[in-house]
Amino acid sequence: MSLVLLVLFIVLMFLGVPIAVSLGAASVITIITMSDLPLSMAVQSMFTSMNSFIMVAVPLFILCGSLMDEGGVADRIYELADAGVGWIYGGLGHVSVVVNMLFAGMSGSSVAAIASIGKMSINALAKKGYPKEYATAINLSGSMLASVIPPSILMIVAASTANVSIGQALIAGLIPGIIIGLIFMAYNFAYCKKHGIGDRSSFELKRLGKAFLTAIPALLTPVILLGGVFTGFYTPTEGAAIGVGYTILVSIYVYRDLKWSDIPRIICKNARTTGTILFVAITAKPASLIFEMDGLPGRVANMIIGVSDNRIVIMFILYAFLILVGMFMDATAAIYILVPILLPAVISVGVSPLFFVVFLVITLSFGLITPPVGVCLYAAQNVTGLTLEKIIKASVPWIILIAIALCIFILFPGIITGPVGMLFGVAVHTMP
8 A cells, every 4th residue: 555655646746746735646546545544534634634733833833933034133133143144254254154054043944044044145145256056046945954053944844753852853953963064164264265256344243242232132032932942931833923013013123124014914924834834744644644554654664674673884874865755745745654653663773753743854954955846946946037047057066065965864873862862861872
């Protein structure tokens, strides 16, 4: 049954049928033709998947990101980043990386990052003499960090699917996100030195102080979003709701870039985005049910263990597989389909579920910036007007850097699980 479902799904997807419809139709056809399972049970499982307090956090985080985009938060964050690191050689390139990291800690959405911060940063870099392709590539790659650094929407989806603590998963994504950002900055420094570009602004403590004071209301957003989650004061869903309320008040009464009359329009726009994500989640549930009935997770686990019982070998095999999947499938759909199948297999070879969730999200995030389904890639094309060929060619070095970082995480899993173990006092380390 699992094989028929997957074949039907792939065929429908390549015929141009939307992913959620492809997955739902493949599940229904498989249930009708190959099982005695009543369709009412499939419908019930779909309803149950959405009747979840945790999943309410997803639309709230998406809404919070849009409010920050239109509410003037992005402008203040960019000014702060420029004042803080714009004086280093390759200045505006560093600003692009830092501002993407800061915005990642607020929006949780890579698409929101490239459409708001990315657009602003690309234009600024181009005005200072940076090649437009390079400016686009650094911001496109930087936007991926929003899927890693908390509050990542993909991390919340993956953690909830794997029954891993969302708070722990969000914390675990912070360090690898920062490490990737620092690697980007090191490459930007070397590139600008080699090519003699990289206009710098002079460091002024007064300017930095002023930019910091102006940005304080914006910087408090991730503190409010995540502070209570990390301390256990409130849940991720409650934190997202509080963050939305706070962002509305800051955007309207502090920065004055939004009006109350703008809120319904923003909510309607985000309803479409949210509907796309949650539609995939709904249709993935019957598919997971079929996988469980067919015993697919156990079969995959046995097959992987049959290849090798070495954790590092297994993770590198999965690494290559997930890169391929991320290139051709929406990350949200991939998470719902793959987590129930792969999680038992990786646990059997000693991989921490927490490490697997974070690694899965980072690896699938490749698909956001690579063809053929890279939504951030197409967003960057719309923002810049460059051809896809030029953007992809300029992005190759950055993709290689991310690939190297993931190899480091496989070899040293404590980078991801260590901070969580120290903060929560729990054993989450991956076996050597």
